[in-house]
Every structure is written in structure tokens, then in C-alpha cells.
Amino acid sequence: MRLTSFSVSGYRSLKQIRLDLGQVSIFVGENGVGKSNLYRALQLIKASAEGRLAREIAGEGGMASALWSGKRRMGQPVRIVIEAEFLDDETAAKYTYKVEIGLPPPVSAGFAFEPHVKDETLAVDAGRRPVEMMTRKGQAIFARDADGRRVEHPERILNSETALALLGGAGRYPEIGDLRAALSGWRFYHGFRTDAESPVRRSALATTSPMLDEDGANLAAVFATLRHIRGDTVELDRCIAEALGGAQLDVPVPAQTATFGLVLPEFPQRIFRPQELSDGQVRFLALAGALMSYRLPKLIALNEPEASLHPRMMPALADMIAAAAERTQVWIVTHSRELADLVRERTGARALTVMRRDGATTIEGMRATGMMPEED
Incomplete structure (x- = not known):
């Protein structure tokens, strides 16, 4: 299960950034440009697989410290969005996992400033078209079981929990379990x-x-x-x-x-x-x-x-x-x-040079959209 691309927005100095990754990825930069934020954002994917996402964010100062503090467009949700794409080298299937984290609503059963998972999805593309293997809205989770049927998971999930961790260890959802196992094996x-x-x-x-x-x-x-x-x-x-x-x-x-x-x-x-x-x-x-x-x-x-x-x-x-x-x-x-x-x-x-532009961490040569131009 090889990581092929990684994107994050709204996290610390990472306003919006997307990276295509190879076997070796090297990021070089001076102090204070946000290199460690790239590292931490990647670490949050593993934390999501292990059920520690909310705890990790709380441990680094909570949502007040984790959220992008620069200007936002009017009406834009205050969210941290992390997305990662993987390639299963054995089956050639492509996995796309996405998680969005935000603040709890004013009236909530949770704590006032703890991270809340707002949306979470996993899609798998085995060659024809992407198939949604898991989707989570609020406390409800729908996933495809071993027979490919879309079912609602019987257990309600807490706002601070991740569906990847909960379903990945349930033994009923093979693709979710495979991804969770691969991510849990990463080392930082x-x-x-x-x-x-x-x-x-x-x-x-x-x-x-x-x-x-x-x-x-x-x-x-x-x-x-x-x-x-x-x-x-x-x-x-x-x-x-x-x-x-x-x-x-x-x-x-x-x-x-x-x-x-x-x-x-x-x-x-x-x-x-x-x-x-x-x-x-x-x-x-x-x-x-x-x-x-x-x-x-x-x-x-x-x-x-x-x-x-x-x-x-x-x-x-x-x-x-x-x-x-x-x-x-x-x-x-x-x-x-x-x-x-x-x-x-x-x-x-080739090393990528990390730099700051208008307060946001970016990569030298990266476009304002947060994406790198195509290379020959």
C-alpha cells in the first residue's frame, strides 16, 4: 500500500498544498517555513487510522492552534482537510482517503474546543470507476462489507472518533481493514x-x-x-x-x-x-x-x-x-x-524547497492553487 499523493488545507501554516510522492521524498527549508507542519500533517493520517486523531490535535494545542489562522473566504467552513491517495502494488487498486476536521457546534455533547470529525470517506478504484467503500456523516457510517453490499454500521460513532479506526478493526470491511493496517505500520x-x-x-x-x-x-x-x-x-x-x-x-x-x-x-x-x-x-x-x-x-x-x-x-x-x-x-x-x-x-x-509566501507554507515552484506544475 504505497502513498502516491498527499494534500492538506487549513492546517497551521498549510493553507493549501498538494504533493505527488515517489519512493523518496525530501523537503529542505530554513527554520520557520513550516517543514515540520508537513511532517505533522502526514503523521495525522496514521493517527486517524489508529483512532488518535483528536488526541494528537489536542496534544499540540487544540483546534485553536491547529487551524490555519490566515484570511479565509467569506462563508468558507473552518476545517482542516487531509486527503491521501495510495496504490496497492499487488492489485493495482487505488485508494483515496479523506478526512475533514472542524470545531464542534455551539450546542454539542462534546467538549467546547475538541476536534470534531465532520466528514470522512474512503473510495477504491480497481480499474473501472471509484467505488465508495466508506462514508461518514455525523455519527452515521455507511460501508461496503465483504460481499460488496452497502450497509450501515450498527455502532454510532463519537464526533471525536474516526471511522477508519472503528471500522478498520471490526473485521467486516476488508478494504478499510487493509488500509488501516498499512497506515498503522508507518514509523515517524x-x-x-x-x-x-x-x-x-x-x-x-x-x-x-x-x-x-x-x-x-x-x-x-x-x-x-x-x-x-x-x-x-x-x-x-x-x-x-x-x-x-x-x-x-x-x-x-x-x-x-x-x-x-x-x-x-x-x-x-x-x-x-x-x-x-x-x-x-x-x-x-x-x-x-x-x-x-x-x-x-x-x-x-x-x-x-x-x-x-x-x-x-x-x-x-x-x-x-x-x-x-x-x-x-x-x-x-x-x-x-x-x-x-x-x-x-x-x-x-530531487529535493523540494519549502518556503513561506504570504504567511503560508508552500513549495518552490508550486502554483497558487497549491499544486505543482506538470514536469516533463
Whole structure:
């Protein structure tokens, strides 16, 4: 289930923007232009699939902070509208999911400023014409079951809930369940804590871990899975040595917990544990766990992965991104033009420059309608 396009309007600095996406998407821009808002808007799609959409918006300041604060046309509804298109590579079916979020009416059973889902739809085009698989108006939901019949879901939905999450887990609606499962598997790595109590500096329970958690808490188990179960860390070892001045990753056979360390060329007889490593070393190792794990999610989103990294680490980071892109989609938001150029050399993906125009976040070359012109 591959993300092919993404559009959002009315969210923070994103007045109206639409993007066609490939295997690697790179967004470069200065501070304050709204790059992180693009990242957050994409994250809200996953939150919708997991039933956390209202909580995520409330957690970032509520609708008052989330809504576009610029000028609106008279009579235009005050809404955040997010739409995403997907391609199922196995069946060639196209999925289009759309959700509109607004404020509750003056007289409402909900809380005064919590996000309310106003409209929500899912359509699937298998080659003839789009078929509406799910539509939601207020608290009523209509969907197509496994036999293709349009039925009303028996359960009434709360205004703050999403139908994608509710129906996707019901087991009665295959297409909705497929999309929900794909989105729930996305991973967003918004930096990694590197303080003394950081999850990535701790040991992890010795369980097979094919994929890195979003906070990096199972990093030691991810390394142990690669070293002792998969039995192949050649590329991982090469990237770590290149980025960290010839350092070697040490991953002992786990007992009850998994651990790791670095052997530095200056001190070949000593293993430096995570608590002794620098912030840049720890952050690079966490990125290595995210991008080179045994199994990758359907999409990896990285927000400013270059933070705290020495410039000499950039080529190895670009190598890991390129290797990950052979197995999954990668979305990168970065300040670093150097990193963007290195990724382009390895993948052919052209970086899009994020900028501000009249207070709204846009992409260099994007039309006033929020769409990019056709490219040859």
C-alpha cells in the first residue's frame, strides 16, 4: 500500500498544498517555513487510522492552534482537510482517503474546543470507476462489507472518533481493514533523545525485534536481531565504521536483556557502552537501527535526521537512506542541503524547497492553487 499523493488545507501554516510522492521524498527549508507542519500533517493520517486523531490535535494545542489562522473566504467552513491517495502494488487498486476536521457546534455533547470529525470517506478504484467503500456523516457510517453490499454500521460513532479506526478493526470491511493496517505500520522518527535517561541508551528486553520503536527504546534488541538472528550486519558495520571513524559495533549474545557498545580504534581493548557515547554517536546508531532493521515499515518519516551529527557522518546517513528506499518509502524533512544532495546522488530523488509566501507554507515552484506544475 504505497502513498502516491498527499494534500492538506487549513492546517497551521498549510493553507493549501498538494504533493505527488515517489519512493523518496525530501523537503529542505530554513527554520520557520513550516517543514515540520508537513511532517505533522502526514503523521495525522496514521493517527486517524489508529483512532488518535483528536488526541494528537489536542496534544499540540487544540483546534485553536491547529487551524490555519490566515484570511479565509467569506462563508468558507473552518476545517482542516487531509486527503491521501495510495496504490496497492499487488492489485493495482487505488485508494483515496479523506478526512475533514472542524470545531464542534455551539450546542454539542462534546467538549467546547475538541476536534470534531465532520466528514470522512474512503473510495477504491480497481480499474473501472471509484467505488465508495466508506462514508461518514455525523455519527452515521455507511460501508461496503465483504460481499460488496452497502450497509450501515450498527455502532454510532463519537464526533471525536474516526471511522477508519472503528471500522478498520471490526473485521467486516476488508478494504478499510487493509488500509488501516498499512497506515498503522508507518514509523515517524522525530529525532531521538540523547540525554542520560534516553531510551536508546538503555538495554532492551531480549526479544526478537525486527523493527525499531519510534522512541528507539528497543535499539539494543534490533541490533541483536540483526547480528544473532539474521546473521548479516555487513552494511550496518560498514556504515557505522565510515560515520564513526572506524568504530565497530559490539553486540553480545543477549541473556535476559540485549545490550550494545562501540569499540573505538584508539582503544581496541575496551567497549564503550551507550552511556559513554556522545550525542552524535548515539543519534547515528539510532538512525542506523531505524533504517537498517530486519524489517522496515511501509513508510519511514525522518524529521531533521542530521541534528547533532558531524558533517562527516552525512555520506553514511545518505547510504542508509538509499538502502532503506530499496525496501520502503522514505520521507525526509531537513535543514541540510548537503544531505539532500547526497540522497539525490544515491536515489535520484530531487529535493523540494519549502518556503513561506504570504504567511503560508508552500513549495518552490508550486502554483497558487497549491499544486505543482506538470514536469516533463
